[in-house]
Amino acid sequence: MKRGLFIVFEGTEGAGKSVQAELLGNRLRETGKKVVVTREPGGTRIGEQIRAITHDTKNVDLDPIAEAYLMAASRAQHVREIIAPALADGNIVITDRFVDSSIAYQGYGRNLGVTQIAELNELAVNGAKPDLVILLDVPPSVGLARLEKEGKQKDRLDTQQRDFYDRVRQGYLALAKNNSSRYVVVDATKSAEEVASSVWRVVRDALARRNEESKK
Amino acid sequence: MKGKLIVFEGVSGTGKETQAKLLQKFLATQKIKSNIVFHPSPELKEIFSAWRKERSIDALTETYLLLADRSSRVRQQIRPALEKGEWVISLRNYVSALVYQGKTEKDWTWITNEFLRFEPKPDYLFYFDITPGDAMKRILLRGEPLGKFETPTLLNEKRKNYKKILQAIPHITVDASQSIERIHRGIISNLHIV
Numbered sequence: 001m002k003r004g005l006f007i008v009f010e011g012t013e014g015a016g017k018s019v020q021a022e023l024l025g026n027r028l029r030e031t032g033k034k035v036v037v038t039r040e041p042g043g044t045r046i047g048e049q050i051r052a053i054t055h056d057t058k059n060v061d062l063d064p065i066a067e068a069y070l071m072a073a074s075r076a077q078h079v080r081e082i083i084a085p086a087l088a089d090g091n092i093v094i095t096d097r098f099v100d101s102s103i104a105y106q107g108y109g110r111n112l113g114v115t116q117i118a119e120l121n122e123l124a125v126n127g128a129k130p131d132l133v134i135l136l137d138v139p140p141s142v143g144l145a146r147l148e149k150e151g152k153q154k155d156r157l158d159t160q161q162r163d164f165y166d167r168v169r170q171g172y173l174a175l176a177k178n179n180s181s182r183y184v185v186v187d188a189t190k191s192a193e194e195v196a197s198s199v200w201r202v203v204r205d206a207l208a209r210r211n212e213e214s215k216k
Numbered sequence: 217m218k219g220k221l222i223v224f225e226g227v228s229g230t231g232k233e234t235q236a237k238l239l240q241k242f243l244a245t246q247k248i249k250s251n252i253v254f255h256p257s258p259e260l261k262e263i264f265s266a267w268r269k270e271r272s273i274d275a276l277t278e279t280y281l282l283l284a285d286r287s288s289r290v291r292q293q294i295r296p297a298l299e300k301g302e303w304v305i306s307l308r309n310y311v312s313a314l315v316y317q318g319k320t321e322k323d324w325t326w327i328t329n330e331f332l333r334f335e336p337k338p339d340y341l342f343y344f345d346i347t348p349g350d351a352m353k354r355i356l357l358r359g360e361p362l363g364k365f366e367t368p369t370l371l372n373e374k375r376k377n378y379k380k381i382l383q384a385i386p387h388i389t390v391d392a393s394q395s396i397e398r399i400h401r402g403i404i405s406n407l408h409i410v
Contacts, residue, residue, distance in 0.1 A: 045270070046267055046273055050281075065291075065334065066285075066287050066288045069281070069283040070281070072280045072283075073277045073278075076276040076280055077273065077277040080277075081274070116333075120330065
C-alpha cells in the first residue's frame with residue numbers, strides 16, 4: 001500500500017489550527033479520501049492525560065525541560081499508536097501540532113536550544129517526517145485577542161508573556177525559511193473561510209504533485 | 217556541591233529501601249542530614265501502573281516520562297539538598313531506565329545522554345545483586361501485587377542487563393543475599409566517613 005500523506009498545522013495560540021485541521025479533514029473526506037485528524041499534545045488516551053498535566057494552570061512552575069520531555073512522551077505514543085499505522089494504511093494524516101511545536105515553544109520560546117530540542121525528540125518522531133507543514137501565521141496579540149473574544153478559558157500556555165510568544169512566532173518563521181520545501185506560511189489574520197481556501201489550494205497542489213511523482 | 221549523592225540500584229526484592237532507611241538513621245548519628253528520593257517518583261509509579269493496566273504504553277513514552285519526572289526532581293529537590301550540604305539517597309537513577317526501558321545499545325547511549333543533561337554524578341553507586349530465586353522469595357513476602365517486571369524470567373533478564381550496563385559505570389556491588397545488618401555494615405564501610 002502507498003504511504004499516506006502527512007500534513008501538520010503549526011502556529012501560535014488562536015491561529016485557528018484546530019478549526020482548519022477539521023475543515024481540511026472534512027473537505028478531503030468529501031473527495032473520497034481516507035483521513036485521520038489528530039492533535040498534540042494528546043491524540044491518544046495517554047497523550048490526552050499528559051496534555052491535562054501540561055495545560056493545567058496549577059502547573060505554572062513546571063520546568064521547561066520537564067515540559068519538553070512530557071511533550072516528547074505524548075509524541076512518542078502518538079507516532080507509534082496513531083500516526084505511523086494510519087500512514088502505513090494509506091490515510092492522509094492531519095495533525096494539529098507536531099515536533100516543530102516543541103522546537104518553536106521550548107527551543108525558541110523558552111530558549112532551551114533548537115538543536116537540543118530536535119535531538120531530544122529524535123526517537124519520539126522515529127522518522128515520521130511531515131510531507132507538508134502549514135504554518136498559520138498571526139501576530140501573537142491577534143491570536144490571544146481571538147481566544148479572549150471566544151471566551152475560551154485561559155489555560156497555562158495562554159497566560160505567558162508577550163515576548164515569549166514573539167520568540168515562538170519568530171522561531172516558526174525561521175523553521176519555515178530553513179525548511180522551505182515542506183513549509184507553507186498562510187496569513188491567518190484573515191477569516192476562517194479565507195484561510196480555509198488558502199489551505200485547500202496548498203493541499204490540492206501537494207496532492208497533485210504527489211500524483212505526478214507517482215506516475216513517473 | 218557539598219552533600220553526597222548515593223544511589224542504590226538493583227532489581228526489586230533486593231532490600232534497597234530497607235537499606236536506605238538504615239543508612240539515613242546511621243547518617244543522622246554522624247550529624248549528616250539526608251533525603252531519600254525515589255526514581256521514578258511515587259506519583260509517576262502510580263501513573264505507570266494505572267496506564268499499564270488500561271493499555272500498553274510504549275517503552276519510549278515511559279522513558280520520556282521518566283526524564284520529565286527525574287529532571288523536575290533533580291532541580292526541585294536533589295540539587296538544592298546537595299548544595300545545602302545534605303546527602304541524598306536515591307533509590308534507583310537512570311541506570312534503571314537503561315535496564316528496564318532500553319532495548320539496544322543505541323537506546324542506552326541515547327538514554328544516558330539525555331539523563332546526563334541534568335543528572336548529577338553519584339558519589340557512590342551501590343548495585344544490589346541477587347539471584348532471581350531469592351529476589352522472588354522476598355517480593356512475595358511483601359504481600360503486594362506483583363509489578364510488571366516481577367517474574368523469575370524477567371528478573372534474570374534484568375540482572376544480566378544490569379551486569380552488562382554496569383561494566384561502563386563505576387559502582388560497588390553489594391551481595392544482597394546477606395543479612396540486613398551485614399549489608400548495612402558493608403555499605404557504611406565503603407563510605408569512609410568514620
